[in-house]
Amino acid sequence: xxxxxxxxxxxxxxxxxxxxxxxxxxxxxxxxxxxxxxxxxxxxxxxxxxxxxxxxxxxxxxxxxxxxxxxxxxxxxxxxxxxxxxxxxxxxxxxxxxxxxxxxxxxxxxxxxxxxxxxxxxxxxxxxxxxxxxxxxxxxxxxxxxxxxxxxxxxxxxxxxxxxxxxxxxxxxxxxxxxxxxxxxxxxxxxxxxxxxxxxxxxxxxxxxxxxxxxxxxxxxxxxxxxxxxxxxxxxxxxxxxxxxxxxxxxxxxxxxxxxxxxxxxxxxxxxxxxxxxxxxxxxxxxxxxxxxxxxxxxxxxxxxxxxxxxxxxxxxxxxxxxxxxxxxxxxxxxxxxxxxxxxxxxxxxxxxxxxxxxxxxxxxxxxxxxxxxxxxxxxxxxxxxxxxxxxxxxxxxxxxxxxxxxxxxxxxxxxxxxxxxxxxxxxxxxxx
Amino acid sequence: xxxxxxxxxxxxxxxxxxxxxxxxxxxxxxxxxxxxxxxxxxxxxxxxxxxxxxxxxxxxxxxxxxxxxxxxxxxxxxxxxxxxxxxxxxxxxxxxxxxxxxxxxxxxxxxxxxxxxxxxxxxxxxxxxxxxxxxxxxxxxxxxxxxxxxxxxxxxxxxxxxxxxxxxxxxxxxxxxxxxxxxxxxxxxxxxxxxxxxxxxxxxxxxxxxxxxxxxxxx
Numbered sequence: 276x277x278x279x280x281x282x283x284x285x286x287x288x289x290x291x292x293x294x295x296x297x298x299x300x301x302x303x304x305x306x307x308x309x310x311x312x313x314x315x316x317x318x319x320x321x322x323x324x325x326x327x328x329x330x331x332x333x334x335x336x337x338x339x340x341x342x343x344x345x346x347x348x349x350x351x352x353x354x355x356x357x358x359x360x361x362x363x364x365x366x367x368x369x370x371x372x373x374x375x376x377x378x379x380x381x382x383x384x385x386x387x388x389x390x391x392x393x394x395x396x397x398x399x400x401x402x403x404x405x406x407x408x409x410x411x412x413x414x415x416x417x418x419x420x421x422x423x424x425x426x427x428x429x430x431x432x433x434x435x436x437x438x439x440x441x442x443x444x445x446x447x448x449x450x451x452x453x454x455x456x457x458x459x460x461x462x463x464x465x466x467x468x469x470x471x472x473x474x475x476x477x478x479x480x481x482x483x484x485x486x487x488x489x490x491x492x493x494x495x496x497x498x499x500x501x502x503x504x505x506x507x508x509x510x511x512x513x514x515x516x517x518x519x520x521x522x523x524x525x526x527x528x529x530x531x532x533x534x535x536x537x538x539x540x541x542x543x544x545x546x547x548x549x550x551x552x553x554x555x556x557x558x559x560x561x562x563x564x565x566x567x568x569x570x571x572x573x574x575x576x577x578x579x580x581x582x583x584x585x586x587x588x589x590x591x592x593x594x595x596x597x598x599x600x601x602x603x604x605x606x607x608x609x610x611x612x613x614x615x616x617x618x619x620x621x622x623x624x625x626x627x628x629x630x631x632x633x634x635x636x637x638x639x640x641x642x643x644x645x646x647x648x649x650x651x652x653x654x655x656x657x658x659x660x661x662x663x664x665x666x667x668x669x670x671x672x673x674x675x676x677x678x679x680x681x682x683x684x685x686x687x688x689x690x691x692x693x694x695x696x697x698x699x700x701x702x703x704x705x706x707x708x
Numbered sequence: 709x710x711x712x713x714x715x716x717x718x719x720x721x722x723x724x725x726x727x728x729x730x731x732x733x734x735x736x737x738x739x740x741x742x743x744x745x746x747x748x749x750x751x752x753x754x755x756x757x758x759x760x761x762x763x764x765x766x767x768x769x770x771x772x773x774x775x776x777x778x779x780x781x782x783x784x785x786x787x788x789x790x791x792x793x794x795x796x797x798x799x800x801x802x803x804x805x806x807x808x809x810x811x812x813x814x815x816x817x818x819x820x821x822x823x824x825x826x827x828x829x830x831x832x833x834x835x836x837x838x839x840x841x842x843x844x845x846x847x848x849x850x851x852x853x854x855x856x857x858x859x860x861x862x863x864x865x866x867x868x869x870x871x872x873x874x875x876x877x878x879x880x881x882x883x884x885x886x887x888x889x890x891x892x893x894x895x896x897x898x899x900x901x902x903x904x905x906x907x908x909x910x911x912x913x914x915x916x917x918x919x920x921x922x923x924x925x926x927x
Contacts, residue, residue: 308741309915315738316912318905319855320786321846322771325778336845357737358900395926396775398768399909400916555923558747568749607751607924631926632774 291373294417298376301413301517302350311356313406314348316399317341323393323403328634329386332654340393340403343382346371347410376419383410384421385648388639388655389515389548390600395632404605407640411517420516425644428476429516436528438476438512443504449479450486450502457487460494465501471538472502472572473509473529473553475546477676485545485676488703489572495706496584506532509549515641526557533567543571545699547601547639547675554606571602572699573674577614586707589620595668596623596698597659597682598633599675612674612698619705624666626659634658636673638681656685663693672698712881715888723892730899731907751924760921761914767927768913785833785840792830793862796869799823820873827870834863854901861897864890 289297323340324330330338353359353368362368391404411420420426428438435441441449447463454461462468470493478485493500506529513521533541543550554569570578579585596612603609609630616623628634637655642648659682663671671693673679682695709717750757771779797803799818808814817823838859841847868887871877878886897903917927 305744306741307744308739309744309919311738311741312908312912312915315734316905316908318902319847319850319852320782321844321850322775322779322782324846325775330846331778334845336849339846339850342849355741357734394916396771396779398771398913399905400764400768400913402916402919555748558749559745561747564747564749604925605923607920609926628774632772 289418295373298413298417299350301416302347303355305409306351306355313401314351317401322396326392326396328655328658329651338386343387344406344410346375346379380419383414385645386651388635388642390635390639391605412519415517421645423646425516425641428512429518429521432512433518433521437508438510446504446507453483453486459487459490461490462501464504468499468501468536468538470498470500470540470542471533472542473544474507475544475676476508476510477680478544481680482676485697485699488700491703496579503532509543511549511552514548514552523560526560530557530561538567541567541569542575545572545674545676545697547599551601551606571608573611574608576702577611580618587619588705588707590705593622593668594670594672595626595663595666597671597673597678598630599678600635600639602674604631615698624668626662626666636678636681638677643677643681670694670696672696674698711885715885719892723895727895727898734899750922752921757918757921760927761917764913764917764927765910785837788829789833792826795826796823830866858901858903861894865894
């Protein structure tokens with residue numbers, strides 16, 4: 276087992292007792308009837324293990340999904356559940372301890388992609404991924420988010436609005452630089468626009484061509500659009516780290532930026548978690564319905580292809596498609612990429628498990644940002660590698676930069692010949708003049 | 709007052725009172741917690757969302773194709789146990805008679821041979837489930853006192869029921885008393901442990917189905 280690491284910013288200021296108190300408050304802050312029902316309903320059947328790539332590949336029972344939230348359940352049972360008084364009175368459920376939290380750090384973070392595959396198998400209908408997200412809130416509050424990349428990025432995002440600490444001016448310069456490099460007109464901080472696209476920090480760092488692709492497509496559509504430097508980075512590392520305040524700040528900055536220019540549509544980048552956050556949680560954070568609609572870029576492409584605003588050349592290619600869990604299984608946007616692939620004329624060879632039941636790339640839920648989880652990610656990649664190779668396709672498209680990066684890294688480690696590519700960039704490269 | 713009279717009288721009344729009160733308390737403890745708002749524009753309308761809930765309630769009885777190999781043993785044993793128990797409960801003539809006395813509803817009973825076979829299968833599946841729970845690494849890790857206690861309070865009525873049907877040992881009145889008392893033990897424990905899943909399964913699946921259907925995601 277990996278040794279637990281406390282976030283550097285909190286290690287010196289919080290003792291074990293304080294850490295447990297903070298974790299308990301974080302665990303229980305958002306327990307509502309839905310989470311309570313889920314935790315009361317579990318029958319300990321263990322079937323969820325069979326849906327988790329980490330258990331399937333290692334056979335280690337600790338990776339059983341419902342086991343990963345044991346401290347959350349313990350806290351609920353002792354403090355909130357219908358018989359909490361009896362559990363406390365008779366000592367049936369002990370307090371969560373600092374040692375327990377430390378032990379569970381790698382289960383709640385390193386070995387859970389929050390991919391929700393376990394939610395599909397549960398005979399009781401428990402959304403375990405949702406409970407893991409709640410468990411992370413407590414862990415973050417206790418300073419127990421992994422202190423390496425994920426924790427550092429989340430803290431920087433909380434402080435600056437960008438996991439890389441990019442200022443508005445730096446982002447503006449970067450966009451214009453990308454525009455010049457790819458010979459595409461960039462619209463930045465226009466006072467009025469119908470469409471506001473956002474970007475992922477993975478794109479900023481690794482795949483800047485995807486920002487040019489978005490611009491090229493929106494220009495092709497003849498849309499009134501603009502990037503907004505006051506709400507640009509949708510990545511939301513805070514969400515996966517469990518930092519509710521940071522998550523809220525990032526979400527609201529995008530909402531306000533879009534409202535500022537009167538946008539009717541906010542387009543989320545090729546990024547899974549940012550989509551589920553903005554599409555399904557932002558209105559709750561905002562406190563009322565959003566005054567604009569939220570589309571993942573693939574949904575915008577499918578919509579544009581259907582109504583003729585986007586016209587593409589057909590591509591003679593055989594390929595497979597990797598569904599980002601947050602877009603398909605967790606976000607409901609399973610059909611859109613297939614509409615796009617079909618419009619491009621691609622011979623799509625689906626993997627044995629695709630669409631709603633597809634396996635995670637292994638990097639979701641911020642796991643890609645946890646260095647010590649590299650060996651676990653390799654296990655997950657192995658399943659994907661087998662399924663991709665069984666299709667016979669030499670190219671795999673995806674609509675999530677995080678998945679793309681994880682699969683790129685996994686492929687490099689085994690000298691994989693399969694190309695992992697962006698569906699967005701494919702469309703941008705094949706627009707009709 | 710004989711043991712049978714106690715079992716049929718005050719013990720039955722007390723156990724039903726505890727069960728009803730306990731179920732009410734537990735459900736209230738869950739449902740009275742606040743509900744998270746769902747303010748995002750749904751992908752589907754009300755009818756599709758309700759259909760999603762109903763679909764989840766029905767479809768989760770059998771795992772999706774991709775999960776079947778890994779869950780086959782668990783699914784088959786659970787199915788044999790639940791179906792066997794249902795056959796005994798609703799097909800056995802003495803149980804039908806009891807239901808008629810309480811509700812006025814009645815239906816033809818199944819032949820005794822079928823009920824006996826179902827009892828045997830139920831018992832065998834329970835023993836297999838127990839052995840699996842005690843030996844499978846995942847189940848051993850997850851199991852708590854509740855799992856074993858719940859198993860025991862279900863096993864006892866099944867076991868005493870089989871003894872009663874064959875009148876193999878002891879007198880009829882004694883066996884009947886033990887059978888009724890074991891059922892009462894089950895009723896008393898039902899609200900406090902995992903046996904509540906008999907009610908929560910529908911709520912859990914339905915709530916999840918509605919939530920996921922709202923997003924247009926698979927239920």
